[in-house]
Amino acid sequence: MVGLLDSLEVKGLTLKNRIVMPPMQTRLATPEGAVTGSLINHYIQRSNELGFLIVEHSYVSFSGMLNKRQVSICDDNLIFGLKKLSSSIHAKATPVVIQLNHAGSHADEKIIGIQPVAPSLSHGCRALQIDEIESLIESFSMATQRAMKAGFDGVEIHGAHGFLLNQFYSPLTNRRRDQYGGSLENRMRFPLEVIERVKKQIGRRLLLYRLGADDLDPSGIKIEDSQKFAVKLEDAGVDMLDVSGGICGS
Numbered sequence: 286m287v288g289l290l291d292s293l294e295v296k297g298l299t300l301k302n303r304i305v306m307p308p309m310q311t312r313l314a315t316p317e318g319a320v321t322g323s324l325i326n327h328y329i330q331r332s333n334e335l336g337f338l339i340v341e342h343s344y345v346s347f348s349g350m351l352n353k354r355q356v357s358i359c360d361d362n363l364i365f366g367l368k369k370l371s372s373s374i375h376a377k378a379t380p381v382v383i384q385l386n387h388a389g390s391h392a393d394e395k396i397i398g399i400q401p402v403a404p405s406l407s408h409g410c411r412a413l414q415i416d417e418i419e420s421l422i423e424s425f426s427m428a429t430q431r432a433m434k435a436g437f438d439g440v441e442i443h444g445a446h447g448f449l450l451n452q453f454y455s456p457l458t459n460r461r462r463d464q465y466g467g468s469l470e471n472r473m474r475f476p477l478e479v480i481e482r483v484k485k486q487i488g489r490r491l492l493l494y495r496l497g498a499d500d501l502d503p504s505g506i507k508i509e510d511s512q513k514f515a516v517k518l519e520d521a522g523v524d525m526l527d528v529s530g531g532i533c534g535s
């Protein structure tokens with residue numbers, strides 16, 4: 286039987302064991318979202334015995350920033366610091382990817398200075414227009430390009446915990462009447478379009494998806510929906526699924 290301490294080969298990368306540090310936000314970045322010495326220390330102190338590390342959620346565009354001192358990956362001038370972070374973790378022989386996120390309606394207008402965006406109108410947020418959806422897909426693609434330049438072994442797309450991709454997937458937060466809302470197929474469209482574009486940037490490196498698999502609400506996402514979504518994600522080229530909860534608060 287395979288055990289926790291057995292190695293695992295994924296796409297030519299060897300994980301020395303199956304102990305994975307999940308993404309956990311530290312808020313140790315600078316106010317501009319740049320990597321700091323404290324952030325690097327936080328990760329190297331935890332890297333020694335890990336098989337795999339997923340660096341906390343970084344925002345792909347300014348409108349998707351969740352809170353102050355969150356790591357940013359939305360500008361090329363941040364690549365230098367991100368490279369220092371990935372190489373410090375690699376020096377411990379630990380493969381590492383970085384999580385990419387857009388907070389959607391969870392962004393705070395007082396912090397981002399503009400009205401937060403969401404799939405549909407809700408509590409102080411406005412609904413995204415089609416051309417804005419296209420530009421957010423491009424933001425995920427550009428962020429992936431930066432992660433590759435910064436030497437990460439891949440990226441994890443954040444599709445859980447009630448953030449933007451999860452907001453599109455869940456009927457609790459997506460009430461659109463166009464091709465991005467309504468049926469399960471339509472609600473999966475935006476996350477799958479993000480994956481398709483990110484896949485083009487990732488080459489032979491790893492693509493993970495954090496799947497908010499169950500809203501634990503009778504009107505929300507159910508595990509049966511996520512079984513279908515998981516197959517679509519795999520077909521689209523996702524190498525690993527990181528299964529978690531969906532919309533928070535239930």
Ligand SMILES: Cc1cc2nc3c(=O)[nH]c(=O)nc-3n(C[C@H](O)[C@H](O)[C@H](O)COP(=O)(O)O)c2cc1C
Binds near residue numbers: 308311443529
């Ligand atoms: C302080 C803190 C920060 C977190 N930040 C993130 C994050 O950046 N991205 C993410 O997907 N999950 C985040 N999580 C959720 C964790 O990755 C994890 O799923 C959660 O702690 C539950 O653990 P479990 O999956 O082992 O049950 C965070 C959790 C904590 C406690």
